[in-house]
Amino acid sequence: MREDIEKVYQEALKGIENASSLDQLSKLRIRYLGRKGVLTGLLRSISSLPPEERPEMGRVANQAKKSLEKAFQTALERLEKEASLRTEAIDVTLPGRPIALGRLHPITQITREVCEIFLRLGFDIVEGPEVETDFYNFEALNMPKDHPARDMQATFYISENTLLRTHTSPIQVRTMERESPPVCIIAPGKVYRVDSDISHTPMFHQVEGLMVDRNVCFRDLKWVLTTFVHQIFDEATSLRFRPSFFPFTEPSVEVDIRCVICRGDGCRVCSHTGWLEILGAGMVDPAVFEKVGYDPDTYTGFAFGMGIERIAMLKYGIEDIRKFYENDILFLNQF
Numbered sequence: 001m002r003e004d005i006e007k008v009y010q011e012a013l014k015g016i017e018n019a020s021s022l023d024q025l026s027k028l029r030i031r032y033l034g035r036k037g038v039l040t041g042l043l044r045s046i047s048s049l050p051p052e053e054r055p056e057m058g059r060v061a062n063q064a065k066k067s068l069e070k071a072f073q074t075a076l077e078r079l080e081k082e083a084s085l086r087t088e089a090i091d092v093t094l095p096g097r098p099i100a101l102g103r104l105h106p107i108t109q110i111t112r113e114v115c116e117i118f119l120r121l122g123f124d125i126v127e128g129p130e131v132e133t134d135f136y137n138f139e140a141l142n143m144p145k146d147h148p149a150r151d152m153q154a155t156f157y158i159s160e161n162t163l164l165r166t167h168t169s170p171i172q173v174r175t176m177e178r179e180s181p182p183v184c185i186i187a188p189g190k191v192y193r194v195d196s197d198i199s200h201t202p203m204f205h206q207v208e209g210l211m212v213d214r215n216v217c218f219r220d221l222k223w224v225l226t227t228f229v230h231q232i233f234d235e236a237t238s239l240r241f242r243p244s245f246f247p248f249t250e251p252s253v254e255v256d257i258r259c260v261i262c263r264g265d266g267c268r269v270c271s272h273t274g275w276l277e278i279l280g281a282g283m284v285d286p287a288v289f290e291k292v293g294y295d296p297d298t299y300t301g302f303a304f305g306m307g308i309e310r311i312a313m314l315k316y317g318i319e320d321i322r323k324f325y326e327n328d329i330l331f332l333n334q335f
């Protein structure tokens, strides 16, 4: 009997140690230690031995059972650990998860395109504050406190003398105060007006341009703007310079381009006129030069200001300006 126990014990131990799955292990347990298991059977048969042999055999068989229980426990832990390692393992052959890259907002893209064109023409880029003083936004631009032209620029006032800039023109003044001629700059940025409908948002973007030197004339303004329009749209786009008024330029013009949608035949976008207004411009008014300490008898210059949203809408055929600021991913993903 002792040999039988020993044999079963060794056989079971070997099986347990070699078990390669939890399933296999549980089958081994049933086979040896289950209710009808081999070792259980041996333990039961002790009762049929002569009484003097029973205690000794009982001790041996129980010892074997205990050791096997322990071996099962150890094997169970080993196999469970292996299984969990398998599920946590990294499959290095899988393709990586792509990182979703964002993209530039269409207004940022157009601003950069506009800036690149003027950079190639020799303009420098400057920036200025969005919170401005009444002096830079109006006063220095020849718009004193009660000037009617202020009405056109519905202004967000922060206090009597502090406001959100209504245009990028204050940067002209800041630049001329800081630098002496020649000056050749563009100034992109956000501007603010109390206005909101299909073609106006309370915040929008402009690019200002300023060129001051000896002998700068209207012809230079025409050439620069024509070159710009041909590059941002195409060579076939013709321009129209219409007399206009701005307190800080004299003479002043508004520049229209041939409708990029209908090419001049007349459509909804150009209100059936065949023309689209894209910017305001003019020769810098001598009164502005005097404000910044430039000699108006020595220097002349031109300035222009255009809306970026307007350019983007025409370039991409967008009819509602508010689309730019609704954060609609389906809209933005198109650019």
Ligand code: PHE
Residues within 6 Å of the ligand: 166, 167, 168, 169, 208, 209, 246, 249, 280, 281, 282, 303, 304, 305, 306
């Ligand atoms: N600042 C003007 C506007 O916002 C545009 C402009 C700029 C006109 C420069 C002339 C010269 O309406």
